[in-house]
Amino acid sequence: MKAVLxxxxxxxxxxxxxxxxxxxxKSNEVLIKVDATSVNYADIKARFGxxxxxxxxxxxxxxxxxxxxxxxxxxKGLKVGQRVISFPHxxxxxxxxVASELLxxxxxxxxxxxxxxxxxxxxFLSYTLLADLARMKKxxxxxxxxxxxxxxxxxxxxxxxxxxxTVIGTVGNLAKANIALEAGADYVLSYEEGDFAKEINEITxxxxxxxxxxxxxxSVTGKSxxxxxxxxxxxxxxxxxxxxxxxxxxxxxxxxxxxxxFSLGTTRKKRPQLIGAIAEKVIPLLADGRINIKIGKHFxxxxxxxxxxxxxxxxxxxxxxxxxx
Numbered sequence: 001m002k003a004v005l006x007x008x009x010x011x012x013x014x015x016x017x018x019x020x021x022x023x024x025x026k027s028n029e030v031l032i033k034v035d036a037t038s039v040n041y042a043d044i045k046a047r048f049g050x051x052x053x054x055x056x057x058x059x060x061x062x063x064x065x066x067x068x069x070x071x072x073x074x075x076k077g078l079k080v081g082q083r084v085i086s087f088p089h090x091x092x093x094x095x096x097x098v099a100s101e102l103l104x105x106x107x108x109x110x111x112x113x114x115x116x117x118x119x120x121x122x123x124f125l126s127y128t129l130l131a132d133l134a135r136m137k138k139x140x141x142x143x144x145x146x147x148x149x150x151x152x153x154x155x156x157x158x159x160x161x162x163x164x165x166t167v168i169g170t171v172g173n174l175a176k177a178n179i180a181l182e183a184g185a186d187y188v189l190s191y192e193e194g195d196f197a198k199e200i201n202e203i204t205x206x207x208x209x210x211x212x213x214x215x216x217x218x219s220v221t222g223k224s225x226x227x228x229x230x231x232x233x234x235x236x237x238x239x240x241x242x243x244x245x246x247x248x249x250x251x252x253x254x255x256x257x258x259x260x261x262f263s264l265g266t267t268r269k270k271r272p273q274l275i276g277a278i279a280e281k282v283i284p285l286l287a288d289g290r291i292n293i294k295i296g297k298h299f300x301x302x303x304x305x306x307x308x309x310x311x312x313x314x315x316x317x318x319x320x321x322x323x324x325x
Contacts, residue, residue, distance in 0.1 A: 001019070001020060001021075001022050001094060001095040001096050002017065002018070002019060002020075002094070002095050002301065002302075003017075003018065003019075003020045003059050003091075003093060003094035003095065003301075004016065004017050004018075004059065004060070004093035004094070004301060004302075004304040005018055005020070005056075005057040005058065005059060006046070006047050006054070006056050006057060006058050006059075006060055007056055007057050008056045008057075009047065009048055009049035009056060010047070010048070011047075012047070012305040012306075012308050012309045012312070013305065014047065014056075015047070015060075015304050015305040015308065017301065017302040017304065020059070020094070022096055023090055023096065023097065023098040024098070025070050025071075025072050025098055026072055026098075027072040027073045027074040027075075028072055028074045028075060028100060028101055028102075029072045029075070029098050029099060029100055029101065030068050030069075030070065030071050030072065030075060030078055030084075030086075030098070030099060030101060030104055031068070031069045031070035031071075031096060031097075031098055032064060032066040032067065032068055032069065032084060032086055032088070032096065032097050032098070032099060032104070033066045033067050033068075033069050033095070033096055033325065034064045034065070034066040034092065034094060034095055034096060034097055034324040034325065035065050035066045035067070035113040035114075035117065035323070035324060035325050036064070036065055036066075036113060036114060036117035036321050036322060036323050036324060036325075037061050037063060037064045037065070037092040037093060037117060037321070037322050037324065038061075038062070038063055038117055038118055038120070038121065038319055038320065038321055038322075039061075039299075039304070039307045039308060039311060039319075039320040039321065039322060040062055040121060040150075041240065041311065042062060042265070043060040043061055043062065043093075043308065044308050044311065044312060046058075046060050047060060047308065058091060059090060059091025059092070059093050059094050060091050060092075060093050060304075061088075061091045061092030061093045061094075061322075062087060062092060062120075062121060062265070063085065063086065063087050063088075063092060063117070063120040063121055064085070064086055064088055064092040064097050064099075064117070065083075065084070065085050065086075065107075065113045065114075065116040065117040066083075066084065066086075066097075066113070066324075066325075067081065067082070067083055067084070068080050068081060068082045068084060068104075069096070072101075075101045076101075077101060078101055078104060078106065082106050083106065083107050083109070083113065083116075084104050084105060084106055084107060085104075085105055085107055085116045085117070085119065085120050085279075085283075086099035086103055086104040086105070087099060087103040087104075087120065087268050087275070088103075089103075093301060093304050093322060094301075094324070095301075095324055095325070100272065102272040102273060102275075102276060103268060103272050103275060103276075105276065105279040105283060107283060107286075107287075108283075108287050110287045110288070111283070111286050111287050114295065114321065115286065115293055115295070116286070117321055118150075118293045118294075118295050118318075118319035118321060119282075119286055119293050121150075121151070121264060122150040122151045122154040122293060122319065123154055123158075123282050123285075123286060123291060123293065124264065124275065124278045124279065124282055125151055125154075125155075125237065125262075125264045126151055126154040126155040126157075126158045127158055127278060127281060127282050127285075128262070128264075128278050129155065129213055129235055129237060129262060130142070130155065130158050130159055130162055130211070130213075131158075131162060131281070132278075133233070133235050133260050133262055134211045134213075134233045134235055134260075135233075136159070136162050136163075136164065136210075136211055137163075137210075138162075138163030138164075138165070139163065139164075139165040140164055140165060140210035140211060141164070141165055141166045141167075141168070141204055141207070141208075141209045141210050141211070141229075142159040142164045142166070142167050142168070142209065142210065142211045142212075142213070143167075143168045143169075143170065143200060143209040143211070143212040143213065143224070143227070144156050144159065144167065144168070144169050144170070144180075144185070144213045145169075145170045145191060145212070145213060145214050145215060145216050145220060145224075146170070146171065146172070146215050146216055146240060147169025147170060147171055147179075147180035147183070147185055147188065148169070148171045148176035148177070148179035148180050148317070149215075150293075150294075150318065150319050151215060151237075152169065152180070152213075152215070153179055153180060153182075153183040153294060153318075154183075154291065154293065155213055156169055156180055156183040156184050156185050157183050157184055157291050157292065158291065159184075159211075160184040161285070161290060161291065166186050166187075166203070166204070167184060167185050167186050167187075168185065168186065168187045168188075168189065168200055168203060168209065169181075169183075169185035169187070169188045169189070170188070170189045170190065170191040170196050171188060171189075171190060171191070172190065172191060172192045173190070173192070174188070174190050174193070176317070179294075179317060179318075183294075187203055191216065191220050191223075196223065196227075197223050197224065197226035197227040198226075198227075200227040201226075201227050204227075204229075207229050208227045208228055208229035208232060209227055209228055209229060209232060210229055210231075210232050210233070211232065211233050211234075211235070212224045212227075212228055212232070212233075212234045212235070213235055213237070214234060214235065214236045214237070214238075214245070215236075215237050215238035215239075215240055216238070216239070216240050216241045217236060217238065217239035217240070217241055217243055217244060217245040218239065218241035218242070218243025218244065218245060219241075219243065219245075220241065220245070221234070221236060221245025221246065221247065222245060222246050222247060225247055225251050225257070228255075228257055229257075230255045230256055230257060231255075231256045231257065232255075232257050232258075233257070233258045233260060234257070234258070234259045234260070235259075235260045235261070235262060236259065236260070236261050236262075237261070237262045237263065237264075247259060293318075293319060294317070294318035294319065295318050295319050295321060296316050296317045296318030296319060296320055297310060297316060297318075297320050297321070298320075298321050298322075298323050299320070299321070299322055299323070300322070300323055301322050301323065301324045303322075304322055307320055307322055
């Protein structure tokens with residue numbers, strides 16, 4: 001089969017479209033013919049050797065959408081011919097992937113394979129951050145950093161859907177503010193220009209935000225605590241800034257505030273059964289159109305290097321997909 005390999009750690013030029021062996025299917029796994037896979041910053045970090053434990057050569061990619069071609073002897077809930085989304089364990093920039101039954105979920109005909117390919121990480125992550133970790137209540141004020149990104153714009157939608165009273169998005173560059181506004185944000189601020197904490201406190205009449213979703217880290221984390229209300233929840237799930245966020249115990253104990261961390265990748269590895277519970281809640285919302293995933297650009301599988309370079313250029317808006325079939 002054809003696949004894209006990271007041949008060594010480095011720039012996009014190390015990605016090679018080549019022939020590899022078809023993966024073997026174990027008793028609790030399924031073989032999926034891939035229709036499309038999403039391109040994520042995590043793939044780029046893995047290419048540089050900054051994320052994951054892969055040693056070149058390896059196939060990058062986290063999620064895939066396609067049709068089941070073969071099922072293992074112990075698989076009970078899936079069958080050949082089903083359309084599915086999955087989190088395979090061997091990379092997804094390929095014509096075929098193998099995934100555990102626990103990390104493979106059937107999708108209804110009402111969801112196109114294209115939308116399904118763009119959805120798993122951004123929708124599953126957004127839902128669990130707000131509903132499970134933050135335990136969001138109706139009427140609460142939610143701040144979403146990087147609200148123009150794939151996860152951010154989806155999290156804005158989920159916050160509105162789950163009943164947030166006010167949703168405030170932040171972006172690095174206000175030129176991208178419209179993306180967050182289109183997703184449903186009531187206000188959009190810049191976390192690089194001006195004082196977003198002061199602005200959030202002004203918007204909320206000094207009360208601050210109940211929930212802040214932080215994928216930026218660095219100085220944004222500490223600044224976020226300046227506008228987090230007592231009993232508020234700050235959830236860190238990334239560090240796109242490349243920096244390390246800082247806070248002290250005095251920032252949280254007396255104010256009854258919480259700082260929480262979450263990784264969808266760690267959860268897939270350590271507690272995969274939890275992802276299935278998330279899928280049961282999220283897939284119906286995608287099926288009936290209550291959550292819309294913005295797709296920015298498509299590339300054929302053989303142009304994976306161009307796809308990653310496009311994301312690295314910071315020009316991308318919405319999810320970037322690799323079309324395989």
